[in-house]
Amino acid sequence: MLALFTNHYTRRTLLCMSAAALLWSGSPAVHANAARYHTLPELKSGGPAAPDSKETAAAARKELFEQMSAATGIPWFRFAAIDQYERSVAKKKTKSDAAETGTAAAKPRVTGIIIPAPVWSGPLNPDQNDKLQDSISFFGGLGRDGSGDGKADPGNDADVLYSMASHLLKYGDSASDFNIAIWEYYHNGRAAQRVSQFAKLYEHFGRLDLSGSAFPLPIGTNYSYRSTWGTGRSWGGARIHEGTDLFAPHGLTVRSTCFGIVETKGWNRYGGWRIGIRDIENRYHYYAHLMGYEKTLKRGDIVAPGQTIGWVGSSGYGSPGTQGKFPPHLHYGIYRDRGITEWAFDPYPLLKQWENQEYRQLRKNKKK
Ligand SMILES: [Zn+2]
Secondary structure (H helix, E strand, O other): OHHHHHOOOHHHHHHHHHHHHHHOOOOHHHHHHHHHHHOOOOOOOOOOOOOOOHHHHHHHHHHHHHHHHHHHOOOHHHHHHHHHHHHHHHHHHHHHHHHHOOOOOOOOOOOOOOOOHHHHHOOOOOOOOOOOHHHHHHOOOOOOOOOOOOOOOOOOHHHHHHHHHHHHHOOOOOHHHHHHHHHHHHOOHHHHHHHHHHHHHHHHHOOOOOOOEOOOOOOOOOOEEOOOOOOEOOOOOOOEOOOEEEEOOOOOEEEOOEOEEEEEEEEEOOOEEEEEEEEOOOEEEEEEEEEEEOOOOOOOOEEOOOOEEEEEEOEOOOOOOOEOOOOOEEEEEEEEEOOOOEEEEOOHHHHHHHHHHHHHHHHHHHHO
16 A cells, blocks of 8 residues: 555545545544545655656556545446546547636646536536535535545546545445436436446456457458448438448458447348447447347447457348348448537548558567
8 A cells, every 4th residue: 555655646645545534434543544644745746747648647547446436435447437438528628628617727637527517516506616515515516525625626536536426325336326326417318328338348357448459350361441431322312431341251250349348239221230339438339231140249248359249241221131232241330429429430540550450460470
């Protein structure tokens, strides 16, 4: 535990220890400990530095989630899932939100969770920048002081996580209680679905980094593809072509390109037998015209890059079972969830990148 205090996240660790102290206020031993931690001097380097790389940022986040988990009994992966959901849909608006909540000049945040002012301070609170626990509670706001500094600050990570934890704890601690709490927070079914998917992924793999990738077809087999973004479709009216067609023999293995969770599986008039997989970046990977699926795979299952999910076919463009209206190929598309709408983006550059990565890996393995 002492090692925690030697890195440059010392202050954040302190903040969390006092959140723990608040919750365990019945235990004098914890109080004594919290007091001891509070007397630790700040680091000479000027306190918490901005996370200097992706890895250290992720490590700091994981540490914070685990500490808040120890303090509140809420599993770390639930904090991580909410944080990741907000990161993935709110990337573009973070700056303006930070300005609105008066946190623009504040220290860089470790988490991406932004609790809007009316929710934090209470919708009828005349002071929408209220940081006083008592008046916030009086107006029904979520804001809590998790850092023990006497202020409930929406720009402070410990305060934000502790406030979220207090909200979650009102509903109970099962996975379905958690889903209800999330629904009550966002009032949005899609948000609730995403957060529960992310929580499942984090719980399953036990880590924050789920960024691996694979090409959807086995490398070195007989396939061909080119950039077909936006070209017309021959069936189903004038719609742009949202994806890349990879032409390949009937029955060739189709593999998951990412760590993800199976969100959709079944027949679609356009896509035939198709499967949709959600990844931790909130991207939806869509595989269409399959001949069939890997038998054991069902909705809610978790997959890893390279895992077999089905086989290339020519199903689609009609009622269930229709096939052979076009040459066999895998239609692969990616959609990004921005909270309100899902945007398709061109998967071709990513496909090229994944293919090259795997070729390089193969050559490396051969040399060994
Ligand atoms: Zn296509």
